[in-house]
Amino acid sequence: MNYHINEGSFTIPASAQDRSVNMLLLNLGPGGLTLVATRDVMQEGEDLDGLISRQLRTLASQVKGFKQQDRVALTVGSAQLPALQIATSFKQNGAGMHQRQTAIQLGAGAVLVLTMTCSSPLNAEQDAYAVSGQRPHLYSLFSAK
8 A cells, every 4th residue: 555645655564553743833813823633543432523522531631631622513524524613722741732622423434623722722723724724625635535
Protein backbone atom coordinates (compact mmCIF):
# COMPACT_ATOMS: atom_id res chain seq x y z
CA MET A 1 0.00 0.00 0.00
CA ASN A 2 1.29 3.49 -0.80
CA TYR A 3 1.17 6.01 2.04
CA HIS A 4 1.09 9.66 0.95
CA ILE A 5 2.35 12.72 2.84
CA ASN A 6 3.02 16.24 1.56
CA GLU A 7 6.68 15.46 1.08
CA GLY A 8 6.12 12.28 -0.92
CA SER A 9 4.90 8.72 -0.55
CA PHE A 10 6.28 5.37 0.53
CA THR A 11 5.18 1.75 0.62
CA ILE A 12 3.90 0.24 3.86
CA PRO A 13 2.43 -3.21 4.64
CA ALA A 14 -1.29 -3.56 3.92
CA SER A 15 -1.80 -4.47 7.60
CA ALA A 16 -0.50 -1.06 8.80
CA GLN A 17 -2.89 1.20 10.73
CA ASP A 18 -2.76 4.95 10.17
CA ARG A 19 -2.41 6.58 13.61
CA SER A 20 -0.56 9.61 12.29
CA VAL A 21 -0.79 13.09 13.80
CA ASN A 22 -0.57 16.33 11.84
CA MET A 23 -0.07 19.64 13.68
CA LEU A 24 -0.47 23.05 12.07
CA LEU A 25 0.19 26.44 13.69
CA LEU A 26 -2.53 28.63 12.20
CA ASN A 27 -1.29 32.04 13.40
CA LEU A 28 -4.88 33.25 13.49
CA GLY A 29 -5.58 35.71 16.30
CA PRO A 30 -4.08 35.71 19.81
CA GLY A 31 -3.28 32.67 21.92
CA GLY A 32 -1.39 30.47 19.48
CA LEU A 33 -4.22 28.72 17.61
CA THR A 34 -3.23 25.22 16.46
CA LEU A 35 -5.00 22.59 14.40
CA VAL A 36 -4.16 18.94 15.10
CA ALA A 37 -5.50 16.08 12.97
CA THR A 38 -5.44 12.64 14.60
CA ARG A 39 -6.79 9.29 13.55
CA ASP A 40 -8.57 6.82 15.80
CA VAL A 41 -10.65 3.65 15.62
CA MET A 42 -13.91 3.02 17.44
CA GLN A 43 -13.93 0.10 19.85
CA GLU A 44 -16.19 -2.91 19.28
CA GLY A 45 -19.83 -1.82 19.64
CA GLU A 46 -18.88 1.86 20.04
CA ASP A 47 -20.47 4.68 18.06
CA LEU A 48 -19.07 8.15 17.40
CA ASP A 49 -20.69 9.64 20.51
CA GLY A 50 -19.25 6.81 22.61
CA LEU A 51 -15.74 7.36 21.23
CA ILE A 52 -15.92 11.09 22.00
CA SER A 53 -17.29 10.44 25.50
CA ARG A 54 -14.45 7.99 26.16
CA GLN A 55 -11.82 10.45 24.90
CA LEU A 56 -13.30 13.30 26.95
CA ARG A 57 -13.31 11.15 30.13
CA THR A 58 -9.62 10.41 29.55
CA LEU A 59 -8.84 14.11 28.97
CA ALA A 60 -10.86 15.17 32.04
CA SER A 61 -8.84 12.77 34.20
CA GLN A 62 -5.55 14.31 33.02
CA VAL A 63 -6.32 18.04 33.38
CA LYS A 64 -7.87 20.41 35.91
CA GLY A 65 -11.14 22.33 35.60
CA PHE A 66 -12.42 20.40 32.59
CA LYS A 67 -15.65 21.85 31.12
CA GLN A 68 -17.60 20.84 28.04
CA GLN A 69 -19.55 23.77 26.58
CA ASP A 70 -21.45 22.10 23.74
CA ARG A 71 -21.75 18.99 21.57
CA VAL A 72 -23.30 19.36 18.12
CA ALA A 73 -24.09 16.58 15.64
CA LEU A 74 -23.46 17.45 12.00
CA THR A 75 -22.59 15.95 8.63
CA VAL A 76 -19.57 16.90 6.52
CA GLY A 77 -18.45 16.59 2.92
CA SER A 78 -20.26 15.51 -0.18
CA ALA A 79 -20.60 12.03 1.35
CA GLN A 80 -22.50 13.58 4.30
CA LEU A 81 -20.31 11.77 6.83
CA PRO A 82 -21.55 11.80 10.44
CA ALA A 83 -19.57 14.08 12.73
CA LEU A 84 -19.67 15.61 16.21
CA GLN A 85 -18.27 19.01 17.19
CA ILE A 86 -17.39 19.64 20.84
CA ALA A 87 -16.14 22.75 22.65
CA THR A 88 -14.12 22.26 25.84
CA SER A 89 -11.88 24.21 28.19
CA PHE A 90 -9.46 23.13 30.91
CA LYS A 91 -6.15 23.90 32.62
CA GLN A 92 -3.04 21.95 31.71
CA ASN A 93 0.23 22.58 33.51
CA GLY A 94 -1.39 25.69 35.00
CA ALA A 95 -2.26 27.22 31.60
CA GLY A 96 -5.79 27.66 30.28
CA MET A 97 -6.67 25.74 27.12
CA HIS A 98 -9.71 26.15 24.90
CA GLN A 99 -10.56 23.55 22.29
CA ARG A 100 -13.06 22.88 19.57
CA GLN A 101 -12.95 19.33 18.20
CA THR A 102 -14.67 17.88 15.17
CA ALA A 103 -14.75 14.07 15.05
CA ILE A 104 -15.65 12.64 11.64
CA GLN A 105 -16.69 9.01 11.16
CA LEU A 106 -14.95 7.80 8.00
CA GLY A 107 -16.38 4.29 7.88
CA ALA A 108 -15.34 0.82 9.09
CA GLY A 109 -14.80 2.29 12.56
CA ALA A 110 -12.19 4.84 11.40
CA VAL A 111 -12.45 8.37 12.82
CA LEU A 112 -10.59 11.56 11.97
CA VAL A 113 -10.46 14.08 14.84
CA LEU A 114 -9.63 17.73 14.04
CA THR A 115 -8.76 19.65 17.22
CA MET A 116 -8.28 23.42 17.37
CA THR A 117 -6.57 24.57 20.56
CA CYS A 118 -5.87 28.07 21.85
CA SER A 119 -4.39 29.27 25.14
CA SER A 120 -6.93 32.08 25.34
CA PRO A 121 -10.69 31.92 24.73
CA LEU A 122 -11.34 31.85 21.00
CA ASN A 123 -12.10 35.30 19.66
CA ALA A 124 -14.84 35.82 17.05
CA GLU A 125 -12.49 35.19 14.09
CA GLN A 126 -11.01 32.03 15.61
CA ASP A 127 -14.40 30.69 16.66
CA ALA A 128 -15.84 31.33 13.20
CA TYR A 129 -12.91 29.43 11.69
CA ALA A 130 -13.32 26.55 14.16
CA VAL A 131 -17.07 26.31 13.57
CA SER A 132 -16.48 26.46 9.80
CA GLY A 133 -15.90 22.73 9.99
CA GLN A 134 -19.60 22.54 9.25
CA ARG A 135 -18.95 23.97 5.77
CA PRO A 136 -18.62 21.16 3.22
CA HIS A 137 -15.73 22.80 1.31
CA LEU A 138 -13.45 22.45 4.34
CA TYR A 139 -13.87 18.71 4.04
CA SER A 140 -13.60 18.41 0.27
CA LEU A 141 -11.54 15.24 0.67
CA PHE A 142 -14.46 13.41 2.25
CA SER A 143 -16.43 12.19 -0.74
CA ALA A 144 -18.24 8.95 -1.35
CA LYS A 145 -15.97 6.19 -2.64
